[in-house]
Amino acid sequence: MPADTIGRFLAALDPDQREAVSGRPREEQERLAAAWERELESDEELDTLDELSPPAAEAEAARRVMTREA
Template sequence: MPIDTVERFLAALSPRARDYVQQQPHEEQERLAAAWESELVQDTDLDTLSELSPAAAEHEAAARVLKGLFE
C-alpha cells in the first residue's frame, strides 16, 4: 500500500515540527505536504542531494517549507 504525501511529509519532519503539523487541520497538512512535494520537484540542488541521500533531501525540503516556524 503506497504511503500518501502527508504521511511522507510527516516522516521527513523533525519531531517538534511533526507535532506542530499534526495539530493543524487536515487541509493545512495537505497544503504543507503539497508545498513540500513541489519543493522536492522544483529545486535542482535537492536533486543532487537526493541521489546521495533521499531521506536527507526530503528532510531539507521539509525544513524549507516550515522555515521560520521553529527558529
C-alpha cells in the first residue's frame, strides 16, 4: 500500500487520533488506511458529501473507521 494512502488517512484524522495511529505499527496503519479507503468507496452518503467537501467526506470516513476500532 502506498505511503500516500496512509498519509491521506492520517491527515483526515483529528489530532489526537492522528497521534495515536502514528504510534502504531506500520501494518496496523496500512490496515486502517485500507479500511478507510473501503469506507470512502462503498458509502453512497459519503459520495454525496465528497461532491460538496472532499475533506469532510475523508474526515467522516476516518471517524467511522476509528469508531469501529474502539
